[in-house]
Amino acid sequence: MLHKLYHRCCDGLGHREHLVRTWKLKGEFQIYNLHRGFFLFKFNNNEDCDTILEGSNYFFVGRPLILRRWEPGMAIEKLNLSTVPIWMRFPELNLSFWSAHCLSKIASKIGHPLYMDVQTTEASWLSYALVCIEVEAGIDLPNQIDIRTYLGVTHQKVEYEWRPSSCKECKSFSHASSSCLKKQAKENVKKE
Known part of the structure; x- marks a missing residue:
């Protein structure tokens, strides 16, 4: 799952701890920092990914977490x-x-x-x-x-x-x- 984070001054560790508390996942996940505020989340449990994408809007430090399912060939900069x-x-x-x-x-x-x-x-x-x-x-x-x-x-x-x-x-x-x-x-x- 691709995630656009509009708040650039947080570190990956603090971001991960917040998401673990918010999402209450059944499995584990990894965060990959791509660039320009984009992150890639990899879940070892597909049900967790589906639940998050179907869930409500999520916020981090008052700003939205814009979540999209990753697809092969997705141009990250061109997300409209x-x-x-x-x-x-x-x-x-x-x-x-x-x-x-x-x-x-x-x-x-x-x-x-x-x-x-x-x-x-x-x-x-x-x-x-x-x-x-x-x-x-x-x-x-x-x-x-x-x-x-x-x-x-x-x-x-x-x-x-x-x-x-x-x-x-x-x-x-x-x-x-x-x-x-x-x-x-x-x-x-x-x-x-």
Whole structure:
């Protein structure tokens, strides 16, 4: 299984210990550091690999672990990711919006809501709500959203645990707009 890790400052050992605790595997696995944040996982139990790939989204240091099954001939640099899960935080959220239904509607203004953390679900930590959403490449992540109610408009601050860079031209998280070859080619054609 191929894994793209977007957090480069961790060592393989710490990464492995975290995954062992998170995945609760039946067998053993090896991690091979490829390059540019990519890792290859080799499992001695195929059921473990299938369970992980079918499981929910996994995060490490607040950033998603993007997992794909390895296939012969797979070009690692050309993996086209058009969506990624990210955690968004609503600090000082009005108590009247503190429900799964309301939070889902609010979060859907930015992306597709996936789930909330335990403290948000149980409303046990009310200083902010934490929601995981899936966002599309190329969209702008706003710092504030407007919530319309029968009482008027509320301006809600939005924070992100991680802001992924993406290309607006290709609609992909595989590279930033500033290094897009497609965009550069279009600009070169306009100059001619």
